Amino acid sequence: MIEVYTDASTIGNPGPSAAGIYIKQKNQQYEYSYFLGEHSNHEAEFLAVIRALEICKQTFPGEILSIRSDSQVVVTTVDKSYTNNPVFVPLLNQILTLHDSFSFVFYKWIPDKANKNADRLARSALKR
Template sequence: MIEIYTDGASSGNPGPGGYGVVLKAGKHYKELSGGFRKTTNNRMELLAVIKGLEALKTPSHVTIWSDSKYVVDAVEKKWVFGWVKKEFKGKKNKDLWIEFLKLYKIHQIKFVWIKGHNNHPENERCDQLAVAASKDKANIGIDHFYESEQAKETLF
């Protein structure tokens, strides 16, 4: 059994953001993080899940722990599958949901919602990783999809 803990953060929404991931499997432990100059909290929450799943080398049974109701409810309440049928019309983060669904088909995934900032050690660590990544100006990336979508919105 693999456990993936995830968190996303943004300073402003939109603003600089980051994701943090802790992967645990038996004695194995790995941390992942990354930051972007302009993004949203929900994008980072979902990207954390994607990055955690991408780190797995084989199809696995996975429990994903997240404090994001947006992500957990979208999957556990099966909203995202309705969004697919409607081609994500009116929904944000289509690019990330499509990436997530590719990974979802590979693994057997169970989501567990945990309350954020509630002294859960792995969730707190993910938050630290996400916030640090969002502030790491030397390694900050560009969320190209988000920034291009924002540019389109300002044109119309």
């Protein structure tokens, strides 16, 4: 199982946004940070998950993924596979489509303090 931690950082809401992705596989760790452009904080959290799934699709196809996020909106939306927010619909659909590349994907909400690596990576992308 691959543990994938995602987080987003946004200055303003909406504003400049970045994603941090921290991946653990056995004894290896992988770190990624991306500038996302102008988004709301919730959109940026969805985009962080999408980036993480895209990375895992290339690096770990067919694996079991445990996506961990401190965004309750993202975790709840993906768990239900439903949103009535028109802004989130295409983001959710993109996430659900990416799931086809893996044997199983599950989501877990984690508190901010358990997501420090992904948070650090997202913040560093905003500083660049």
